[in-house]
Amino acid sequence: MPITDKKIGWDRNQMAQKAALDIPDGSYVNLGIGMPELVSGFVPEGREVIYHTENGLLGMGQVPESGKEDPELINAGKKCITAIPGACFFHHADSFTMIRGSHIDICVLGAMQVSQEGDLANWSTGKPGAIPAVGGAMDLVAGVKTIFVITQHTTKHGDPKIIEECTYPLTGKGVVNRIYSNLAIIDVTDEGLFVRELAPEVTFEYLQQNTGAKLNEY
């Protein structure tokens, strides 16, 4: 039975900070909509990271000051943003050439489910009737060199999101390299899931009880 205790583990900002620490200096990075966007707020001192937004900007800056928003300067999630000095704009075919052609180093995405083989499901629950929408997620996982997932470890109902096999429609097969959850950082390897770091007060046993696939210790 799921036994997630919401009081322990990292909060959203701490999860984003953990992911930001693993982004090397000089990386070109694409951030998915939602929690991944927080990652850009935690670039460690002394590192330069260039953010790509797939609607056509390399060199995405922070949110503009109130009153300085430009409706023609937005990110993929349609939020107003800024462009850093040295930024450039381009059309969608060039933008996805950067993505699909493996020019982007790291992509941080949200997840509905991740399998022990690194399969990702993050665009549809497969529920009949809902209007499906996919955006650029399938291109990102197909082309970006390294895929980080940032997600709560379990669903709102306490069910594991990291499982043996995804039950939702896939975004990509065998694409996830590392998972940052509120309970742990987990590497997806050819030999299975390996726990890289546990959040404070989280034990390996507790983590395993909240995970739907076998975890390994390094």
Place this chain on the structure above:
Amino acid sequence: MICSFPRTANSTVFPDLYYKKEIELELVPQGSLAERIRAGGAGIPAFYTPSSVNTPLAEGKDTRDFDGKTYVMEYAIKADFSLVKCNLADRYGNLTYNKTARNFGPIMCTAAKTTIVQTKKIVEPGEIDPEIVVTPGIFVTKVVEVTNPEAESKLVAEDRRYPCQ
């Protein structure tokens, strides 16, 4: 409708038609959509891409292995009309865009029989530096000057409908 993300805040026309089964949706990964448009404008009928392999969006599509990796075939898209927004245009149809509003504009200009462009300003030939022309005029059929266009999302949020009351 061929689209990668057919959901937007306050949108009603597409959901209404979709639930009444009066419109067909072809859902395409955003990058495959962009490349299908680019191919359509470039005279390339189809291509292979790694995007969507092993997902429901690749079902029923031709696949082929290159260097041990599987790719899915996607067909080019060509339109009868494309409606595009730009920033500056001259009478040859040379265009520049404004920031991320460039979007799918330049590729969609190439992939339609008739390309109609809304521009904030029509300028004299030569006023746009040839080095910064984004869309060469050969891809553009007509330009229409609209100095202060309203954002569509704002009009939709205000529940404004066409034809205007």
